[in-house]
Amino acid sequence: MDRGDSPTGGRVGRRAALRAAAAACVVTLASEPTTAQDADAITEADLGAALRVTDRAYSEAERALMLPSVREMRRAMRQVRMAAIPQGAEPAIRFDPWVPGVPLPSGRSAFRPTKPVAPADAIDPDSLAFQPVSVLSAMLRARRVTSVELTQMYLQRLRMFDPQLLCVVTLTEELAMRQAEQADREIAAGRWRGPLHGVPWGAKDLLFTKGIRTTFGAKPYEDQIPPTDATVVQRLERAGAVLVAKLSLGELAMGDVWFRGMTRCPWDLTQGSSGSSAGPGAATAAGLVGFSIGTETLGSIVSPCVRNGTTGLRPTYGRVPRTGAMALSWTMDKIGPITRSVEDCALVLHAIAGPDGADMTVRPVPFSWEPAKGLAGLKIGLDEAGFAAQKDEAARAVYDRALDVLRKAGAELKPIRLPSMAGAYAELTNVIDVEGAASFASLIAQGKLADLAQQGPNNWPNIFRVGTTVAGVDYIAMMQLRAQLQREMAAAMADFDCYVTPPYATLVLTNLTGHPTLITRAGMDGRKPIMIEFTGQLYREDAILRVGHVFERAMGTPGGWPKLG
Template structure:
């Protein structure tokens, strides 16, 4: 998760999903609890009770404390979700259920160079054509990317574990299957990397955090299994900001390939850096609040954050059960579509995942779509205004009649951010109570250890109330999408990033130029729920009319 949290949010009363007076949760069962303590706790919660009410509450508060302590005796692994499942679908909304044949774009035919490293920045579609026609082998590409990971990985601090033995086995199998006429599809034989919060049996899954740096989880995440079934070759587990925040992990700070003095942003730090530097053909990242959009922007990648409930999170570290999403980080929009098509769909494990079609059509005409743009956000003064304005002109030249829209303003969006913190504090409850959070590298106020502790004081009632407001915001977004098919927005404009992560809407982020320091900038496209097909098609039309995605960091030839 990339954090866009104003400092005032750290002052909010904490976040644990327990009854009102969680403030007493660290007390011993025989601790004397008084009405004076209740009165002090009220100040943390923005409430005020009478002396008689406080006196009546004492027995219940004491019982609650005993309940907390009893429940804590049960070992809850990070993989255990709450019984309450988030559903982003507003009442009455319907979806298409027929899966049609996807007509992928024709890939550009590349000549095979004497030095295969010149293929490092080729798209997945271009590499797939070379593999399918047996002009290059999966083994050749795998060894090339492994060599680049070994050569450049230390400079970027983007590799946690090379999965070399597994990669060579998978590449060998891919070549044998293709030679025998068993071609699995466009990802067959393609080397890729995953963010190190996805479990892979036999390898460490560190979550980027010192307390878990030697953790081995005896399972393989569904996304990795689906990619293996598609024939893809896993070459590396890539760095992530510790426990999915930022770009700092126990191995250092992951670097921006365009500027090694700058971090890659996060938390899908290694996935974005490795893809941008041509160390993998594509990668898998995750987003809770900006963790695909932000590092993809910083590193100049194309990222897809799918709709909540599109991709199974089984085998992935849980941060926020109602906001976590898994998606591809690639070099082109069509690559993102190819990877998404392979990883989407139910697995019988993650109960939030829906079974809906993906009817992608890259030949869509923008003049036939209702494309909105968030007018007030584009009109503000902000760092990327010039590039974003140019992006709107590109869309207009492609035939889009841009419709000015406003994002829902009826309800407060930013104050709902503590929903994420509440769930994160629960996910890492044991880490906080054991004091092993002291092992995390970042110990500033605006980092997980302090946020987890602060979050112990958010009452269950307030968490539920925030989620009820979230329902109303989802309904407001549904009204907006009744008028448009897709909208374009500055990637970090207003509350859009938090808003759409709360409502579960899909986002495609693509490069749209460079800033005055030579680092990439981006523009974002937002689609309707489960309509990745349309938002990807619009983003592809834009990307095909530009060349920013074809530029690569000169430090990594």
């Protein structure tokens, strides 16, 4: 028997049958009384108006047939919405960036970082604060500086400069001093945990920290205190890193405005730091932390790095576990480092990558860091269309020099033709609107969207409300189109390990496909950093880091770092 038909030819309601079967199960839900008046609240005119919103056209007879089932569907979905679903709970559908036929790294991970020598002469605090992790690590291991000294220095700088930058949500001083003292004891005893041991860092304030508030940058979560640490926080603690601060993010991971105001760029205090990893970007550029952790759904690592001149790595989707991080878009959220050097990104990724048994999107794919290999064997593409689209003359001059530096370093750059994001592909970012509305359904239901600081047409309250109107079949259609885009991207990159491009040129494309991107500085226009990007094959962070490392060694850090008064 098909389609719920009874032996006598009568129609049996599929949902009624399923509800009867489910009655044997014990499910704890908040009950909601259903009255005849409530069931009759939806009229045929209401249904017709709703269908116009979703761009569906059905005949009068079809609408009449639908109406009783639509009333029942509304009741059923209300019951679903009343279930106790915690923020961040992963749905039973998963995105996989991998496309069949695309090779993945295999074998054992290799980790052979460079070995900087601790400076022979003393470094003044203003210079010490801006040293890369690799140098701080060498100094700590040689006991030229202690973790307690570094931690006290960064805590002092966080207090001193936060009034200008507004980048600190919570100073974690008690925890930091405890971790720093432990690091010093272990280092003195010869128990070296690795290159992050004793190095102070800052966490974007959407990573859960046990017993320390995690606000998501939003007033409704201002007093939220998680009972556990995020996986990334746990792993950095195991690596010996010292958490000195929870850093600001634009509310619910958009922009640079949070419940205390706008996080500012240390290069230009009249500008925001961009977002949503606004605090990590500003604090790292201003020398307030050794490194920081950001997240990206659609530009939230790349954009603050562009504004602040920091180096950032957005790993492959499924490289770093998101367990214990605020969920905005399950199929697009990624976690990665923001630093002051390319190698620092590799050191941090090595500590935080790999499955944790909880985030089921994370693959057990090896990550290797062998900078001594340089550019050997790498096939590098050139996004000619992206560079040709640059209209700013200062930026064009910087990019011409940057590409020349790469070629002189041995890179053979060949044109790559990437998928166009025109037409329906341009609409795929609406996936975030729908998933975000689902992720914050309880906030919507409780009427707390009104508590968010920004209430314009392009801010979350309005975006989430609109997201609730997208039909399920349209969400599935977007994901089907996205899979098609993944296949096109796989074909475009088949002959390349990575490609070079200006910032933002392929930002939407690569966030949808899940490819990793490294962003680093190529030059300056006055006090404005000009950045360049390297995007790699899936799980080939090693390739883009090697290219970026060679580029950085040739270029240095043009313009240095911003000094605040």
